[in-house]
Amino acid sequence: MTDTIAAIATALSPSGIGIIRISGDEAFEVANRIFKAKSGKSILEMSSHTVHYGHIYDEKEIIDEVMVLLMKAPNSFTMEDTVEIDCHGGVYVMNRILQTVLKNGARLSEPGEFTKRAFLNGRIDLTKAEAIMDLIQSKNEAARKNSMTHLKGDLYRKIKALREDIIYEIAFIESALDDPEHISLDGFHERLFEKSLNIIAVIEKLLNSADNGRLIKEGINTVIVGKPNAGKSSFLNLLLGEDRAIVTDIAGTTRDTLEESVYLNGMTLNLIDTAGIRETEDVVEKIGVNKAKEALEKADLMVYIVDSSVSLDKSDREIIALLDMSKTIILLNKSDLDVVVSEEDIKKITGETADFLTISAKEKEGLEAFTILIKEKFFSGQISFDDEVTISSLRQKEALSSALHSMKMVQQSLEDDMPEDFYSIDLMNAYACLGEIIGEEVGEDLVNEIFSKFCMGK
DSSP, rough: OOOOOEESSSSSEEEEEEEEEEEEEEHHHHHHHHHETTOOGGGGSSSSSEEEEEEEEEEEEEEEEEEEEEEEOOOOOSSSSSEEEEEOOHHHHHHHHHHHHHTTTOEEEOOTHHHHHHHHHSSSSSHHHHHHHHHHHHSSHHHHHHHHHHTHHHHHHHHHHHHHHHHHHHOOOOHHHHHHHTTTTTTHHHHHHHHHHHHHHHHHHHTTTTTHHHHHHHHHEEEESSSSSSSSSHHHHHTSSSSOOOOOTTTTOOSSSEEEEEEEEEEEEEEEEEEOOOOOEEHHHHHHHHHHHHHHHHHHHEEEEEESOOOOHHHHHHHHHHGGGGGGGEEEEESOOOOOHHHHHHHHHHHHHHEEEBBBBBTSHHHHHHHOOOOOOOHHTTTOOOOOOEEEEEEHHHHHHHHHHHHHHHHHHTTOOHHHHHHHHHHHHHHHHHHHHTTTTHHHHHHHHHHHHHHHHO
Protein backbone atom coordinates (compact mmCIF):
# COMPACT_ATOMS: atom_id res chain seq x y z
CA MET A 1 0.00 0.00 0.00
CA THR A 2 2.98 2.35 0.38
CA ASP A 3 4.47 1.60 -3.05
CA THR A 4 3.78 3.69 -6.10
CA ILE A 5 2.33 1.36 -8.71
CA ALA A 6 1.94 1.55 -12.48
CA ALA A 7 0.36 -0.48 -15.30
CA ILE A 8 -1.05 -0.19 -18.79
CA ALA A 9 -4.79 0.45 -18.32
CA THR A 10 -5.87 -0.16 -21.91
CA ALA A 11 -5.80 -3.31 -24.04
CA LEU A 12 -2.42 -4.52 -25.25
CA SER A 13 -3.29 -4.28 -28.92
CA PRO A 14 -2.75 -1.61 -31.59
CA SER A 15 -5.25 1.20 -31.04
CA GLY A 16 -5.71 4.95 -31.35
CA ILE A 17 -4.73 5.64 -27.76
CA GLY A 18 -3.09 3.88 -24.83
CA ILE A 19 -3.17 4.80 -21.13
CA ILE A 20 -0.48 4.17 -18.54
CA ARG A 21 -1.77 4.68 -14.98
CA ILE A 22 0.41 5.57 -11.99
CA SER A 23 -0.86 5.71 -8.40
CA GLY A 24 0.77 6.26 -5.02
CA ASP A 25 2.54 8.78 -2.83
CA GLU A 26 5.31 9.37 -5.40
CA ALA A 27 3.15 9.29 -8.54
CA PHE A 28 3.75 12.96 -9.31
CA GLU A 29 7.51 12.70 -8.65
CA VAL A 30 7.84 9.64 -10.91
CA ALA A 31 5.91 11.33 -13.72
CA ASN A 32 7.90 14.52 -13.29
CA ARG A 33 11.16 12.63 -13.92
CA ILE A 34 10.05 11.47 -17.36
CA PHE A 35 7.61 14.15 -18.61
CA LYS A 36 8.50 17.51 -20.06
CA ALA A 37 5.53 19.80 -20.61
CA LYS A 38 5.34 22.09 -23.62
CA SER A 39 4.71 24.92 -21.16
CA GLY A 40 8.00 24.22 -19.41
CA LYS A 41 6.30 23.85 -16.02
CA SER A 42 7.12 21.06 -13.60
CA ILE A 43 4.35 18.58 -12.78
CA LEU A 44 4.94 19.40 -9.11
CA GLU A 45 3.78 22.96 -9.84
CA MET A 46 0.63 21.97 -11.69
CA SER A 47 -2.90 21.91 -10.27
CA SER A 48 -4.97 18.82 -9.69
CA HIS A 49 -7.41 17.67 -12.36
CA THR A 50 -5.62 19.36 -15.21
CA VAL A 51 -4.36 17.96 -18.52
CA HIS A 52 -0.98 18.87 -19.98
CA TYR A 53 0.66 18.35 -23.37
CA GLY A 54 4.30 17.35 -23.72
CA HIS A 55 6.72 14.46 -24.28
CA ILE A 56 7.86 11.38 -22.38
CA TYR A 57 11.65 11.05 -22.13
CA ASP A 58 13.83 8.07 -21.29
CA GLU A 59 16.85 10.03 -20.12
CA LYS A 60 17.54 12.21 -23.20
CA GLU A 61 15.55 10.20 -25.73
CA ILE A 62 11.98 11.21 -26.64
CA ILE A 63 9.70 8.18 -26.41
CA ASP A 64 6.31 9.65 -27.38
CA GLU A 65 4.15 12.74 -27.62
CA VAL A 66 1.54 12.54 -24.86
CA MET A 67 -1.16 14.16 -22.76
CA VAL A 68 -0.80 13.82 -18.98
CA LEU A 69 -3.77 13.93 -16.59
CA LEU A 70 -3.08 14.79 -12.92
CA MET A 71 -5.33 13.90 -9.97
CA LYS A 72 -4.23 14.70 -6.41
CA ALA A 73 -5.37 12.66 -3.40
CA PRO A 74 -8.01 12.11 -2.21
CA ASN A 75 -9.90 13.10 -5.37
CA SER A 76 -8.97 10.11 -7.53
CA PHE A 77 -10.19 6.56 -8.07
CA THR A 78 -7.64 5.11 -5.63
CA MET A 79 -7.82 8.16 -3.29
CA GLU A 80 -4.06 8.46 -3.89
CA ASP A 81 -2.07 10.82 -6.10
CA THR A 82 -2.72 9.51 -9.61
CA VAL A 83 -1.23 10.27 -13.02
CA GLU A 84 -2.55 8.95 -16.32
CA ILE A 85 -0.39 9.18 -19.42
CA ASP A 86 -2.38 9.19 -22.68
CA CYS A 87 -0.01 8.06 -25.41
CA HIS A 88 -0.25 6.59 -28.90
CA GLY A 89 -1.77 3.12 -28.75
CA GLY A 90 1.04 1.01 -30.14
CA VAL A 91 1.93 -2.05 -28.09
CA TYR A 92 5.67 -1.32 -28.19
CA VAL A 93 5.16 2.37 -27.36
CA MET A 94 2.96 1.60 -24.34
CA ASN A 95 5.40 -1.00 -23.03
CA ARG A 96 8.35 1.34 -23.54
CA ILE A 97 6.65 4.13 -21.56
CA LEU A 98 5.66 1.66 -18.81
CA GLN A 99 9.25 0.42 -18.55
CA THR A 100 10.44 4.03 -18.27
CA VAL A 101 7.92 4.67 -15.48
CA LEU A 102 9.08 1.56 -13.62
CA LYS A 103 12.73 2.53 -14.06
CA ASN A 104 11.99 5.88 -12.40
CA GLY A 105 10.53 4.70 -9.13
CA ALA A 106 7.23 2.83 -9.60
CA ARG A 107 6.62 -0.90 -9.48
CA LEU A 108 4.35 -2.96 -11.71
CA SER A 109 0.89 -3.27 -10.18
CA GLU A 110 -0.68 -6.59 -9.31
CA PRO A 111 -3.95 -7.57 -11.07
CA GLY A 112 -6.75 -5.37 -9.76
CA GLU A 113 -4.47 -3.43 -7.42
CA PHE A 114 -5.83 0.00 -8.38
CA THR A 115 -9.38 -1.13 -7.49
CA LYS A 116 -8.07 -2.93 -4.41
CA ARG A 117 -6.57 0.34 -3.18
CA ALA A 118 -9.87 2.12 -3.84
CA PHE A 119 -11.51 -0.51 -1.59
CA LEU A 120 -8.86 -0.45 1.13
CA ASN A 121 -8.86 3.35 1.17
CA GLY A 122 -12.63 3.37 1.69
CA ARG A 123 -13.72 4.84 -1.62
CA ILE A 124 -15.77 1.78 -2.61
CA ASP A 125 -17.12 -1.30 -0.81
CA LEU A 126 -16.61 -4.87 -1.98
CA THR A 127 -19.92 -5.05 -3.87
CA LYS A 128 -18.91 -2.02 -5.95
CA ALA A 129 -15.48 -3.50 -6.59
CA GLU A 130 -17.05 -6.71 -7.88
CA ALA A 131 -19.54 -4.67 -9.90
CA ILE A 132 -16.64 -2.96 -11.69
CA MET A 133 -15.31 -6.34 -12.79
CA ASP A 134 -18.79 -7.51 -13.79
CA LEU A 135 -19.28 -4.32 -15.81
CA ILE A 136 -16.02 -4.91 -17.69
CA GLN A 137 -17.02 -8.51 -18.43
CA SER A 138 -20.72 -7.84 -19.14
CA LYS A 139 -21.99 -9.71 -22.20
CA ASN A 140 -25.34 -8.01 -22.68
CA GLU A 141 -27.49 -5.02 -21.72
CA ALA A 142 -29.13 -6.79 -18.77
CA ALA A 143 -25.71 -7.65 -17.29
CA ARG A 144 -24.54 -4.06 -17.77
CA LYS A 145 -27.64 -2.67 -16.04
CA ASN A 146 -27.30 -5.10 -13.15
CA SER A 147 -23.63 -4.14 -12.71
CA MET A 148 -24.56 -0.47 -12.69
CA THR A 149 -27.24 -1.13 -10.04
CA HIS A 150 -24.53 -2.57 -7.78
CA LEU A 151 -22.08 0.18 -8.73
CA LYS A 152 -24.63 2.81 -7.66
CA GLY A 153 -24.62 1.17 -4.23
CA ASP A 154 -28.11 -0.36 -4.16
CA LEU A 155 -26.90 -3.72 -2.82
CA TYR A 156 -24.56 -2.01 -0.35
CA ARG A 157 -27.42 0.04 1.08
CA LYS A 158 -29.65 -3.02 1.46
CA ILE A 159 -26.93 -4.98 3.28
CA LYS A 160 -25.98 -1.96 5.39
CA ALA A 161 -29.61 -1.50 6.49
CA LEU A 162 -29.88 -5.18 7.48
CA ARG A 163 -26.68 -4.96 9.51
CA GLU A 164 -27.91 -1.83 11.30
CA ASP A 165 -31.15 -3.59 12.26
CA ILE A 166 -29.23 -6.61 13.55
CA ILE A 167 -26.59 -4.67 15.51
CA TYR A 168 -29.33 -2.64 17.19
CA GLU A 169 -30.88 -5.83 18.55
CA ILE A 170 -27.48 -7.17 19.65
CA ALA A 171 -26.73 -3.93 21.48
CA PHE A 172 -30.15 -3.99 23.14
CA ILE A 173 -29.63 -7.55 24.41
CA GLU A 174 -26.16 -6.77 25.74
CA SER A 175 -27.38 -3.59 27.44
CA ALA A 176 -30.35 -5.38 29.03
CA LEU A 177 -28.14 -8.17 30.35
CA ASP A 178 -25.62 -5.67 31.75
CA ASP A 179 -28.25 -3.38 33.32
CA PRO A 180 -31.46 -5.38 33.95
CA GLU A 181 -32.68 -2.85 36.52
CA HIS A 182 -33.07 -0.07 33.97
CA ILE A 183 -33.56 -1.94 30.65
CA SER A 184 -36.46 -4.38 30.51
CA LEU A 185 -36.78 -7.31 28.13
CA ASP A 186 -40.57 -7.36 28.47
CA GLY A 187 -42.10 -7.80 25.02
CA PHE A 188 -38.64 -8.04 23.45
CA HIS A 189 -39.04 -11.66 22.33
CA GLU A 190 -42.16 -10.83 20.29
CA ARG A 191 -40.51 -7.75 18.78
CA LEU A 192 -37.33 -9.66 17.88
CA PHE A 193 -39.38 -12.44 16.28
CA GLU A 194 -41.15 -9.92 14.02
CA LYS A 195 -37.88 -8.17 13.22
CA SER A 196 -36.19 -11.45 12.34
CA LEU A 197 -39.09 -12.34 10.02
CA ASN A 198 -38.58 -9.05 8.16
CA ILE A 199 -34.83 -9.60 7.89
CA ILE A 200 -35.33 -13.17 6.66
CA ALA A 201 -37.80 -11.96 4.00
CA VAL A 202 -35.26 -9.47 2.62
CA ILE A 203 -32.45 -12.05 2.58
CA GLU A 204 -34.65 -14.65 0.90
CA LYS A 205 -35.67 -12.16 -1.79
CA LEU A 206 -32.00 -11.45 -2.52
CA LEU A 207 -31.22 -15.17 -2.60
CA ASN A 208 -34.15 -15.84 -4.95
CA SER A 209 -32.61 -13.36 -7.39
CA ALA A 210 -29.31 -15.28 -7.51
CA ASP A 211 -30.32 -17.69 -10.29
CA ASN A 212 -31.53 -14.81 -12.47
CA GLY A 213 -28.31 -12.97 -11.64
CA ARG A 214 -26.20 -15.88 -12.84
CA LEU A 215 -28.19 -16.16 -16.06
CA ILE A 216 -27.87 -12.42 -16.68
CA LYS A 217 -24.15 -12.42 -15.98
CA GLU A 218 -23.05 -15.69 -17.59
CA GLY A 219 -25.82 -16.30 -20.10
CA ILE A 220 -28.41 -19.09 -20.43
CA ASN A 221 -26.82 -22.46 -21.19
CA THR A 222 -29.05 -23.62 -24.03
CA VAL A 223 -28.84 -27.15 -25.43
CA ILE A 224 -30.49 -27.90 -28.77
CA VAL A 225 -31.56 -31.54 -29.14
CA GLY A 226 -33.60 -33.62 -31.54
CA LYS A 227 -33.44 -36.49 -33.96
CA PRO A 228 -31.04 -36.34 -36.92
CA ASN A 229 -32.27 -34.00 -39.67
CA ALA A 230 -34.95 -32.41 -37.45
CA GLY A 231 -33.54 -28.96 -38.20
CA LYS A 232 -31.28 -28.33 -35.20
CA SER A 233 -28.42 -26.88 -37.24
CA SER A 234 -30.83 -24.79 -39.32
CA PHE A 235 -32.30 -23.35 -36.12
CA LEU A 236 -28.80 -22.60 -34.77
CA ASN A 237 -27.97 -20.76 -37.98
CA LEU A 238 -31.24 -18.82 -37.67
CA LEU A 239 -30.31 -17.69 -34.15
CA LEU A 240 -26.79 -16.72 -35.18
CA GLY A 241 -27.85 -15.00 -38.38
CA GLU A 242 -25.19 -16.88 -40.33
CA ASP A 243 -24.45 -20.35 -41.72
CA ARG A 244 -22.33 -21.56 -38.79
CA ALA A 245 -23.51 -25.18 -38.82
CA ILE A 246 -23.51 -27.48 -41.84
CA VAL A 247 -27.04 -28.17 -43.10
CA THR A 248 -27.75 -31.10 -45.43
CA ASP A 249 -30.53 -33.58 -46.10
CA ILE A 250 -28.27 -36.36 -44.82
CA ALA A 251 -29.17 -37.48 -41.30
CA GLY A 252 -26.26 -37.48 -38.82
CA THR A 253 -24.27 -34.62 -40.39
CA THR A 254 -23.53 -33.11 -36.95
CA ARG A 255 -21.23 -35.57 -35.17
CA ASP A 256 -20.06 -33.40 -32.24
CA THR A 257 -21.43 -30.59 -30.11
CA LEU A 258 -21.14 -27.14 -31.67
CA GLU A 259 -20.94 -24.24 -29.22
CA GLU A 260 -21.70 -20.56 -29.89
CA SER A 261 -22.98 -17.53 -27.97
CA VAL A 262 -25.68 -15.24 -29.29
CA TYR A 263 -27.06 -11.93 -28.00
CA LEU A 264 -30.84 -12.08 -28.28
CA ASN A 265 -32.88 -9.03 -27.32
CA GLY A 266 -31.09 -8.30 -24.05
CA MET A 267 -30.16 -11.91 -23.22
CA THR A 268 -27.09 -14.02 -23.90
CA LEU A 269 -27.70 -17.63 -24.95
CA ASN A 270 -24.73 -20.01 -24.73
CA LEU A 271 -25.85 -22.37 -27.47
CA ILE A 272 -24.85 -26.01 -27.79
CA ASP A 273 -26.00 -27.71 -30.98
CA THR A 274 -25.79 -31.45 -30.42
CA ALA A 275 -25.58 -34.51 -32.59
CA GLY A 276 -28.94 -36.01 -33.48
CA ILE A 277 -29.94 -38.49 -30.78
CA ARG A 278 -30.71 -41.95 -32.19
CA GLU A 279 -29.52 -45.52 -32.01
CA THR A 280 -26.43 -45.81 -34.21
CA GLU A 281 -23.52 -48.16 -34.86
CA ASP A 282 -21.29 -45.35 -36.16
CA VAL A 283 -18.54 -44.96 -33.51
CA VAL A 284 -18.00 -41.22 -34.09
CA GLU A 285 -21.72 -40.46 -34.15
CA LYS A 286 -22.22 -42.51 -30.98
CA ILE A 287 -19.66 -40.32 -29.18
CA GLY A 288 -21.57 -37.24 -30.35
CA VAL A 289 -24.83 -38.66 -29.00
CA ASN A 290 -23.22 -39.31 -25.61
CA LYS A 291 -21.91 -35.73 -25.53
CA ALA A 292 -25.44 -34.49 -26.23
CA LYS A 293 -26.72 -36.40 -23.22
CA GLU A 294 -23.94 -34.95 -21.02
CA ALA A 295 -24.73 -31.41 -22.19
CA LEU A 296 -28.38 -31.82 -21.17
CA GLU A 297 -27.34 -32.44 -17.55
CA LYS A 298 -25.81 -28.93 -17.34
CA ALA A 299 -28.48 -27.07 -19.34
CA ASP A 300 -30.50 -24.10 -18.10
CA LEU A 301 -32.70 -24.39 -21.20
CA MET A 302 -33.43 -27.44 -23.36
CA VAL A 303 -34.70 -26.77 -26.88
CA TYR A 304 -36.21 -29.93 -28.34
CA ILE A 305 -36.69 -29.63 -32.10
CA VAL A 306 -39.23 -31.94 -33.67
CA ASP A 307 -39.60 -32.51 -37.40
CA SER A 308 -43.37 -32.01 -37.55
CA SER A 309 -43.49 -33.43 -41.08
CA VAL A 310 -42.43 -36.91 -39.86
CA SER A 311 -44.31 -39.15 -37.43
CA LEU A 312 -42.96 -39.63 -33.92
CA ASP A 313 -40.98 -42.81 -33.31
CA LYS A 314 -38.90 -44.61 -30.68
CA SER A 315 -36.08 -42.03 -30.87
CA ASP A 316 -38.51 -39.23 -29.98
CA ARG A 317 -39.61 -41.13 -26.89
CA GLU A 318 -35.99 -41.69 -25.85
CA ILE A 319 -35.19 -37.98 -26.23
CA ILE A 320 -38.27 -36.90 -24.27
CA ALA A 321 -37.22 -39.24 -21.45
CA LEU A 322 -33.96 -37.25 -21.16
CA LEU A 323 -35.67 -33.86 -20.88
CA ASP A 324 -36.64 -31.83 -17.83
CA MET A 325 -39.94 -30.36 -19.04
CA SER A 326 -39.68 -27.40 -16.64
CA LYS A 327 -36.57 -26.34 -18.59
CA THR A 328 -37.78 -27.35 -22.06
CA ILE A 329 -39.17 -25.51 -25.06
CA ILE A 330 -40.46 -27.84 -27.79
CA LEU A 331 -40.21 -26.43 -31.31
CA LEU A 332 -42.41 -28.00 -33.96
CA ASN A 333 -40.19 -27.33 -36.95
CA LYS A 334 -40.83 -27.50 -40.72
CA SER A 335 -44.24 -25.86 -40.53
CA ASP A 336 -43.72 -25.03 -44.22
CA LEU A 337 -44.27 -28.73 -45.04
CA ASP A 338 -47.27 -31.01 -44.52
CA VAL A 339 -47.62 -31.29 -40.75
CA VAL A 340 -48.30 -34.73 -39.24
CA VAL A 341 -47.21 -34.07 -35.60
CA SER A 342 -49.13 -31.77 -33.23
CA GLU A 343 -48.74 -30.55 -29.64
CA GLU A 344 -51.33 -33.10 -28.54
CA ASP A 345 -49.30 -35.95 -30.03
CA ILE A 346 -46.25 -34.98 -27.98
CA LYS A 347 -48.23 -34.29 -24.81
CA LYS A 348 -49.45 -37.88 -24.93
CA ILE A 349 -45.80 -38.91 -24.44
CA THR A 350 -44.67 -36.21 -22.00
CA GLY A 351 -47.72 -36.61 -19.79
CA GLU A 352 -47.35 -33.00 -18.70
CA THR A 353 -47.62 -29.47 -20.02
CA ALA A 354 -44.61 -28.15 -21.91
CA ASP A 355 -43.88 -24.91 -23.76
CA PHE A 356 -44.56 -25.30 -27.49
CA LEU A 357 -43.86 -23.16 -30.55
CA THR A 358 -44.46 -23.80 -34.23
CA ILE A 359 -41.55 -22.62 -36.40
CA SER A 360 -39.92 -22.94 -39.77
CA ALA A 361 -36.15 -22.59 -39.47
CA LYS A 362 -35.85 -22.80 -43.25
CA GLU A 363 -38.28 -19.91 -43.80
CA LYS A 364 -36.85 -17.99 -40.79
CA GLU A 365 -40.18 -17.97 -38.97
CA GLY A 366 -40.67 -18.14 -35.17
CA LEU A 367 -37.54 -16.41 -33.83
CA GLU A 368 -39.42 -13.46 -32.29
CA ALA A 369 -41.91 -15.76 -30.55
CA PHE A 370 -39.00 -17.88 -29.28
CA THR A 371 -37.35 -14.80 -27.75
CA ILE A 372 -40.54 -13.72 -25.99
CA LEU A 373 -41.07 -17.22 -24.61
CA ILE A 374 -37.55 -17.33 -23.11
CA LYS A 375 -38.16 -14.01 -21.34
CA GLU A 376 -41.41 -15.32 -19.91
CA LYS A 377 -39.79 -18.60 -18.89
CA PHE A 378 -36.75 -17.16 -17.14
CA PHE A 379 -37.56 -13.57 -16.22
CA SER A 380 -41.37 -13.47 -16.06
CA GLY A 381 -41.26 -11.42 -19.22
CA GLN A 382 -39.03 -8.78 -17.64
CA ILE A 383 -35.38 -8.36 -18.62
CA SER A 384 -34.91 -4.87 -17.15
CA PHE A 385 -33.59 -4.77 -13.59
CA ASP A 386 -33.15 -1.02 -13.13
CA ASP A 387 -35.02 -0.98 -9.80
CA GLU A 388 -34.18 -4.47 -8.57
CA VAL A 389 -31.07 -5.68 -6.78
CA THR A 390 -30.01 -8.98 -8.32
CA ILE A 391 -27.29 -11.15 -6.81
CA SER A 392 -24.81 -12.27 -9.47
CA SER A 393 -21.88 -13.48 -7.34
CA LEU A 394 -21.51 -16.96 -5.87
CA ARG A 395 -19.55 -15.44 -2.98
CA GLN A 396 -22.42 -13.11 -2.15
CA LYS A 397 -24.94 -15.95 -2.44
CA GLU A 398 -23.00 -18.14 0.00
CA ALA A 399 -22.70 -15.30 2.52
CA LEU A 400 -26.43 -14.60 2.27
CA SER A 401 -27.22 -18.31 2.76
CA SER A 402 -25.11 -18.37 5.93
CA ALA A 403 -26.80 -15.20 7.22
CA LEU A 404 -30.22 -16.72 6.50
CA HIS A 405 -29.31 -19.87 8.45
CA SER A 406 -28.23 -17.78 11.45
CA MET A 407 -31.43 -15.72 11.40
CA LYS A 408 -33.52 -18.90 11.30
CA MET A 409 -31.53 -20.13 14.29
CA VAL A 410 -32.57 -16.94 16.09
CA GLN A 411 -36.19 -17.76 15.38
CA GLN A 412 -35.71 -21.33 16.58
CA SER A 413 -34.14 -20.10 19.83
CA LEU A 414 -37.07 -17.72 20.34
CA GLU A 415 -39.58 -20.52 19.79
CA ASP A 416 -37.66 -22.75 22.22
CA ASP A 417 -37.54 -19.92 24.77
CA MET A 418 -33.77 -20.10 25.02
CA PRO A 419 -31.71 -17.55 27.02
CA GLU A 420 -30.98 -14.20 25.32
CA ASP A 421 -27.28 -15.13 24.95
CA PHE A 422 -28.27 -17.62 22.24
CA TYR A 423 -30.02 -14.90 20.21
CA SER A 424 -26.98 -12.69 20.47
CA ILE A 425 -24.60 -15.37 19.16
CA ASP A 426 -26.69 -16.12 16.06
CA LEU A 427 -27.43 -12.45 15.43
CA MET A 428 -23.70 -11.73 15.52
CA ASN A 429 -23.05 -14.57 13.05
CA ALA A 430 -25.65 -13.12 10.66
CA TYR A 431 -24.14 -9.66 11.11
CA ALA A 432 -20.67 -11.00 10.25
CA CYS A 433 -21.88 -12.95 7.19
CA LEU A 434 -23.59 -9.86 5.77
CA GLY A 435 -20.43 -7.91 6.49
CA GLU A 436 -18.49 -10.28 4.23
CA ILE A 437 -20.63 -9.16 1.30
CA ILE A 438 -19.68 -5.48 1.58
CA GLY A 439 -16.15 -6.11 2.84
CA GLU A 440 -16.51 -5.05 6.45
CA GLU A 441 -15.95 -8.58 7.79
CA VAL A 442 -13.48 -10.08 5.38
CA GLY A 443 -9.99 -11.55 5.61
CA GLU A 444 -6.93 -10.52 3.63
CA ASP A 445 -6.78 -13.82 1.73
CA LEU A 446 -10.31 -13.37 0.38
CA VAL A 447 -9.61 -9.76 -0.62
CA ASN A 448 -6.49 -10.86 -2.49
CA GLU A 449 -8.40 -13.67 -4.21
CA ILE A 450 -11.20 -11.34 -5.37
CA PHE A 451 -8.88 -8.72 -6.84
CA SER A 452 -6.53 -11.27 -8.42
CA LYS A 453 -9.29 -11.93 -10.97
CA PHE A 454 -9.13 -8.34 -12.25
CA CYS A 455 -7.09 -7.28 -15.24
CA MET A 456 -3.66 -5.74 -14.60
CA GLY A 457 -4.42 -2.03 -15.04
CA LYS A 458 -7.78 -1.90 -13.25
